[in-house]
Structure formats: C-alpha cells, structure tokens
Amino acid sequence: MKISFKYISYFFLFILGLNMTLTSCTSDLEVTPKDDDEFLSETFFEDPASYKQVLAKLYAGLYVGGNDGDGAADIAGIGGDFSSYLRLLFVTQEFTTDEAIVAWGDDGLPALNFQTWSTNNQFLYGLYSRAFFHISIANEFLRQTTEEKLNSRGVDSNLKAEIAIYRAEARFLRAFSYYNLMDLFGNVPITTENDPVGFFYPEQKTRAEVFAFIESELKDLDNSLAASKTNEYGRVDKTAAKFLLTKIYLNAKVYVGTAKNDEAVTACNDVINSAYTFADVPYRYLFSADNNTNGAQNEFIFPVINDGNAIRATGGGMSFILHASIGGSMDAAAQGMNGGWSGIRVRKEFVQLFPDETATGDARGTFYTNGQTLDIANVGAFSNGYAVTKYTNVKSDGSAAQRNDIPDTDFPMFRLSDAYLMYAEATLRGASNGNIATALGYINKIRARANATSLSTSDLTLDFILAERARELFWECHRRTDLIRFDKFTGSSKIWQWKGGIQNGTSTPSYRNLMPIPGTTIQANPTLKQNPGYN
Incomplete structure (x- = not known):
C-alpha cells in the first residue's frame, strides 16, 4: 500500500441524493442516512480519524467512481466504471484530439472521436458532475473543520495542525476541479464553504471570474x-x-x-x-x-x-487506460495485464511526429504495429491505427506487479x-x-x-x-488544452484522421473549443446559460 489512506470506507451522508446536489446545482445538502453505513456529517466528524478519511475520499475520487471501487457510484445516471475522474479526463482530453481514438460505440464516444458532441453527451455530463461532486465534498469538509467546529469537538492541537494541512489540500483539489471546469466548460457556478447547505441556484460566473478565483486560491495556498x-x-x-x-x-x-x-x-x-x-x-x-x-x-x-490490491477500480483510472489500449495480436501478459478491451489507439498524424515507428530515434514512440495499420479506415476495428505500450503494469526491472487485473501504475x-x-x-x-x-x-x-x-x-x-x-x-491528459492554446484544436490549421467525422479529417467550428454545459444541468437550473453554438 503506497499511502495510508487508500482504503476507502462508506462514510458520506452528503453523497446521498447526489443527483439533487449536481443537477439542481445546490452546493451541498442535508439528508437522512439510509442505513448504519452512512452517517450525518456532524456525527461522522466526531471520530478523530474521520478527517483523513474525508481527505482520502477527495483523492480516491480521482481514480474510482464510488466508495466501493466502481460500485456504489457517486454520480447518478452514469456507472462507477465510466465516471472516475481520471477516465473522464482522459476521454475528453485525448479522444477529441490526434493523440487517441477509441473503437467502442458507447453512446457519446464516437461524438468525442469526431468532435461532434452534443449537450446530452454522457461523458461530458459525467465530468461536469464529477468535478462539482468533488467541490461539494471539499466544501463540506471545510465547513466541518473550522476552528469553532474543532473546538466544539475537543480536537487537540496536534490534530488541529494536521487538519490545517488537510484543509489546504482540500482547497487545492477544489481549485483543480474548478480549473477543469473552466478549461472545458468556460462559464460555471462557483460555490464555496461559505454558501448555504440546501437547495439554491448558485450564480454562473464568467470564465474570467473563475480564473480569478482559482488564481487567488492557489496564491493563498502558498501559506498553508x-x-x-x-x-x-x-x-x-x-x-x-x-x-x-x-x-x-x-x-x-x-x-x-x-x-x-x-x-x-x-x-x-x-x-x-x-x-x-x-x-x-x-x-x-x-x-x-x-x-x-x-x-x-x-x-x-x-x-x-493506483494499487492493484488496495483499489477496486476495474473500469476506472489506470485500469481503464491499460485494458483499453490492449488488443489485436498484443500480448496482454507482456503489459502485465490479464487481457485487453481492444479500444484505444493513436491516429496517423500523431505517429508522424516521431522520427520512426520503432522508438529508435526517440524512445518515447512506443508504438505496437504488428497487425496494425497506420491509416484508420474503420474506427471500430482495433487493428486500424497503431496501438501504444507507453503504460505498463510491469515493474521497471521486468518483474510482475501485485496482480494482473488492476494495475499498480x-x-x-x-x-x-x-x-x-x-x-x-x-x-x-x-x-x-x-x-x-x-x-x-x-x-x-x-x-x-x-x-x-x-x-x-x-x-x-x-x-x-x-x-x-x-x-x-501524450496520453497524460494535456492534448486538447494544448491544441486550443495553439489554435489548432478546431478549424483547419491542423487536420487529423476522423476530425469532423471524415476519414481524412476536416475543419470543425471554433465554438467546439468549449464543451457544452450538460443539458440536464441546465434543465435543473434555468439560470445557467449555454455556451454559444450549442442548442
């Protein structure tokens, strides 16, 4: 086990009724627990160990979709395997670019491959919801760890000092979620621990206002x-x-x-x-x-x-990236895995950024070409497009990881x-x-x-x-943001196969530099305004 808070328990009452939290745009909520495994937050924080467990939940949400790995999903309407933060970032930052394409036909994935997504794309809904879910947890943690709250529980000075660091980390992770929301969706609401608990419509802020909030938070965190x-x-x-x-x-x-x-x-x-x-x-x-x-x-x-023994995330995080990038004639065991899902490859234009296809002139060009074609004539065929062996669940000395179904990487x-x-x-x-x-x-x-x-x-x-x-x-969740900064994501200044839904690629409209705010979110909060170009 790499760090001490990797085992996640069932402890969040404020994840109950999550659909209300996210689609109704409340900042947090008050609910009655369903059973003894779920707790009212005030009661839960009476245990001194609870503070690090909440911090663990914030970190764990980056790679799992719920309290039980992929089960007990945090996000209503999208499965735990589909809704881990890392998987959703990968899908939006990579499949929309020249760095990756996926063979699967799950509702919403082809649209990301082709830059033809709409307001009802389930993966955009998932990422928008996941980010606000994290923000909600961070806000509740900050409410529950004020000086007044800690004093009322008799928290000693040593634990208070630790909690001060935890609070700073929670604020950073909240800023990280706001960064992703700003980057992907532009104008979004801002809620903090100072907002009320319960139903209300938080005000949608401009992208510049979100930027200013993130900047202010990050500067202040240098002190804590x-x-x-x-x-x-x-x-x-x-x-x-x-x-x-x-x-x-x-x-x-x-x-x-x-x-x-x-x-x-x-x-x-x-x-x-x-x-x-x-x-x-x-x-x-x-x-x-x-x-x-x-x-x-x-x-x-x-x-x-990631940890193969401690984290039960079969469809999220690195388990998704590794399983999905193995297929065709590839030997899954050579990648330290028990099989492949025949999904992710790279597009021709990305391969052509390297001096060769054999990692001779550049060790980073880790392409698997046996039985694979450079051109992608059929998106749904894993053999179309080169596979990649960048990530592996094998140790650097060639020895095996802890297990071969969930990676340690x-x-x-x-x-x-x-x-x-x-x-x-x-x-x-x-x-x-x-x-x-x-x-x-x-x-x-x-x-x-x-x-x-x-x-x-x-x-x-x-x-x-x-x-x-x-x-x-590549495949580290930067490419979409990079291409937009260089004015090469949409438009015709950079074309790659299947951009715009055509094999040889075509120009796409510039409004797609922003993702649409999910339609279900706007239905629940009529004060939100959709990004230009989307119905």
Missing part, C-alpha cells in the same frame, strides 16, 4: 500547503499549487483574453527550483508499475496513485518535465523574464532521456514545442 516534497507521496504540496498556477497563466490568453507569460515563467521557476528533480531514468520507468519507487517519483508533483497528472516545456513555451511567447538558452537546456535534457537528437536555439519554435509536448506528454 506542505513545503515542497515534504508531504506523503500522492498528496499535494506548495509545488503542486505553483504548477497549476503555471498552467492557468500559460493558458490565460484563452481563458481571460490576456497573455500572462511573465507570470507563467515566474511560477514555473518556483516549480523547477523546488525539491522535485528531473527523473534521470529511462523514459519507460515513468510509466511502469513501480513508478512510485524506481526514481520516476522524483519528478511526480501530483500523481494519481501511478498516473503522473503533474510532473517536472512539463514545467520545463511550459517554461520554454512561455519564453518563446515573449516572457521578458524567460531565457532562451535556459529553455534550450531544459528541452535537451528531456530529449536526452528519450535518446532523441539534441537541438540548437534555432530549432526552438512554437510549432516544435507543440510537437515536443505531444512526444513527451
């Missing part, structure tokens, strides 16, 4: 999060907040209409000069079953942890190599405090690990950075 790399592995610290600040600043032109490249470099320098260090190990180590101990963890600023949500790339990009975009020579050094460090050729300053262009981000960070 654990110092860099002093927290338990898998829990966030000050560097994670700086990293997320860098991300919002780098995308500020998209979010608020004003570039913030100087701010991006400043925040990025804080990340780069933190206690995290570049993992000087083979690239494949970063995505192996022991990536929490093999040296890769040195650059993992915000990992989503951690997902690197934030890692230091991305900070190097963000620094280079912000510098190329004109940051006055950036340095091209420094940026070049960072890029060549990344490429040396991949056994790719080193570059000179003249090679550093924005187009190169976009391609290098794909090579280094």
